[in-house]
Amino acid sequence: MKEIKVVVVDDSPFSVGMISSILSEKGFRVVGSANCLQEAVEAVAELKPDLVTMDMIMPGADGIECTEAIRVLHPNIKVIIVSSMMDDEIVQKAKKVGISGYIQKPVDAEEIALLINRVMANEELFIELDGLYSDAFKESMSIILNKFFKEEPRFTDQLKVNDENTSRGFSVVMGIIGKYGGRMLLDMSVETARNMARYLIKEEALNFDVIVNVIAEISNIIAGNACSMINRTNSLYGFRVSPPTVVYGEVIKISKTQLSTVSSVIAETSFGDVYINIGFSRSACHE
């Protein structure tokens, strides 16, 4: 693992010294320290640390406000609270702003080293996922469509933006659950869904329920295969998919999501366009 750069924020010079020396001993690189909100903001902007240890109670601004201020500059920075106070109220507040962990003072060297390593390993794993999931879903979609329909889809409009979308009329939503939470959405026109189902069932007049079942199952297989591909790269992901919900209607808007990473692509097929949108949230399912 690469060297981990840490900034220590604490209003007590004694605590800054103690924490810094423990961290240095444990192999982390303490690149700076700060005694208040303003200094913390400056230190993060200048030193770009991977992680900040944050005191909870400081004059002027508390650890939560400090965390919010530095997140403006560096949204993905990891923050752990190091405080003498550790009660439910503080933990609840800290969770709301996405603090990665808590250590109570006096600081135990083993405990803080373990926590920082765990937090950073999680982040590394998420970055890895971010780099591979869109290709995994695309590949899975390509393989599955090829197996079912004997044709290679042509992919266009690949995007990595989180935006509101208008449904083409027929959507399948699947939850993804594992190390991180996520979801896959497959969207197409009712006509495309009908054409696909007709190809497989080989009947002209299809009951709408049959179309729903066919497309739900295809989505299920695409998502399942893609998650297996991702799990094979690292078993820590442990992704599984929840059963599909099919949504159809005249006017449907798919809202912008609260996800850390979103990726979408359109697969052009002879049945019509199939839009796939996948996203994951950084916060773990099991926490």
Next chain:
Amino acid sequence: MSREYFSAFPNAVLNIMPQLGIVEVAQEASKACGKNIEASGVACIVGILGDLTGNVIFSMSEEGAKGIASAMMGGMEVLEFDELTQSAISELSNMLAANSCIGLSEMGLNVDISTPTLMQGVFTLSCSYENCACFEMQVGGSRLDVYVSLEQGAQDKHFSSVG
């Protein structure tokens, strides 16, 4: 399967809403509603896996969603169903689903939840399982429907189809 577990879902609404400043909350009715649900307004779909497998869907009118979002943002006036409001409703669904998980774990069932997917408009939702349960909740003067489509031990069956 025994459906007494489903009470974790309406209970989550009763638990969470007062924490968000909406004290007027009650369960009006519960009924079986088949596989297909007609909805208009806003629906939030959350996947569930573990000892129970399926989905929970929170559905409300757009006006109702704006009212709840307003309460969540400390009474701030909400005129449009804009990005901030959508984000509040996603967060609400997440909180309700997570609290339902806690309720289920108290009954000895462990489940995990996916991130929510929020849809708006007029649509039909076709759930993964037959015999969905619907809990009609009254929340601060507007209606919130909680649809629970879950099966026990359905995961193995589900997995065999994934291959």
